[in-house]
Amino acid sequence: MSAAPSSKILLLLDGHSVLHRAYHAFPKTLTTSDGELTNAVYGFTRIFLAVLKKFSPEYVAVSFDTPQATFRHQEFAGYKEHRPEMETELASQIGRVHEVVAALGIPIFEVAGYEADDVLGTLAKQAEGQVGTLIVTDDQDLLQVVSDSTQVYLARKDRVWGMGEVREEFGFEPEQLDDYKALRGDPSDNIPGVRGIGPKTAKELVQRFGSLEEVYHHISEITPRVQKLLAEEVEEAALSKKLATIDRDTPITLDLEKCRTRDFDRAQVEDLFAKLGFGSLLEALPGEGEEAQMELL
Numbered sequence: 001m002s003a004a005p006s007s008k009i010l011l012l013l014d015g016h017s018v019l020h021r022a023y024h025a026f027p028k029t030l031t032t033s034d035g036e037l038t039n040a041v042y043g044f045t046r047i048f049l050a051v052l053k054k055f056s057p058e059y060v061a062v063s064f065d066t067p068q069a070t071f072r073h074q075e076f077a078g079y080k081e082h083r084p085e086m087e088t089e090l091a092s093q094i095g096r097v098h099e100v101v102a103a104l105g106i107p108i109f110e111v112a113g114y115e116a117d118d119v120l121g122t123l124a125k126q127a128e129g130q131v132g133t134l135i136v137t138d139d140q141d142l143l144q145v146v147s148d149s150t151q152v153y154l155a156r157k158d159r160v161w162g163m164g165e166v167r168e169e170f171g172f173e174p175e176q177l178d179d180y181k182a183l184r185g186d187p188s189d190n191i192p193g194v195r196g197i198g199p200k201t202a203k204e205l206v207q208r209f210g211s212l213e214e215v216y217h218h219i220s221e222i223t224p225r226v227q228k229l230l231a232e233e234v235e236e237a238a239l240s241k242k243l244a245t246i247d248r249d250t251p252i253t254l255d256l257e258k259c260r261t262r263d264f265d266r267a268q269v270e271d272l273f274a275k276l277g278f279g280s281l282l283e284a285l286p287g288e289g290e291e292a293q294m295e296l297l
Helices: 015-025 039-055 071-075 094-103 116-127 140-145 163-170 174-184 199-209 212-217 224-232 234-244 266-276 279-284
Strands: 009-014 059-063 132-137 150-154 159-161
Touching: 009 015, 009 039, 009 116, 015 039, 015 059, 015 094, 015 116, 015 132, 039 094, 039 279, 059 116, 071 234, 094 266, 116 132, 116 140, 132 140, 140 150, 140 174, 159 163, 163 174, 174 199, 174 212, 174 234, 199 212, 212 234, 224 234, 266 279
Parallel strands: 009 059, 009 132, 132 150
Antiparallel strands: 150 159
């Protein structure tokens, strides 16, 4: 298992991933005294504070998905079509989550038409050469941005992934994960891939040829059965790679100084936590001492 990056890191939180996890992990009996549902807000805040305590980053930022359709939906109408609409009870808590992040003095980066994954990948790319990056998420899609300067912490598994972990798990480089998904598809996002090609064959093809483009360039060297599958799904494979690839050139600029951890208005945070009924989280606030540890769920 890799250790986390050095103490001077930029911690990027995948707000969308953590928010969804929190909503499903905590009971809907969590409400304010006025009856406002707060289970997702509480869970998000608890996980976020635990991560800050665990890694003590020098820089922090959060990214969320936006409500607008992304470029992937424009490319493929079926992208994520089987996923249900966000539940009203979850959507109603997003504003409060933004309020908590703002109260802690942490910037939020979002770009309409792009997913949080794209924004996080772009910020990590822009941070290269300045500081190490640790992306906190439960979404394995972000493993494709792992590099010598970027690691991914999968919070649910409490595991930091570096280059070595990705190579050991998949047998190829992080940046080849989109080629792998182009071949095998991704049911969770409704990315079609090449029908008839499963994980084992996709892995072998990526290991042997390196990329989707090279697979097709050397198609005559592949067994007839797989050749036939590939020949029938040329457009689907190309589309699948485009859908699976994190766009690391989104129109956003990293302001590293804006992300620097700094003192926040503790009274404002305490008032907000009191309003939300989060008194138990006060001791987990940054600066309250190392003895106040919150477990990740």
